[in-house]
Amino acid sequence: MCNPLFYTSHGEMLHSAEAEGLIPNTVCIGAPTELLTPRGEIPFIIKMIHKITEQAADKKSPEYM
Secondary structure (H helix, E strand, O other), X not given: OOOOOOEOOHHHHHHHHHHHXXXXXOXXXXXXXXXXXXXXXXXXXXXXXXXXXXXXXXXXXXXXX
């Protein structure tokens, strides 16, 4: 879902590239701070959805109307 993907570690990122059979001269331009997140991509997306739904619920409260 995310592009680029989020990985839990540098090792996971390397393993993913090997599994895809990327050619040796492929260059990754993403910095580790852009590609790594605790527990990986799925928990990141779940956290993002929770934040969005919380914000939507807050906007429905009387103080926003």
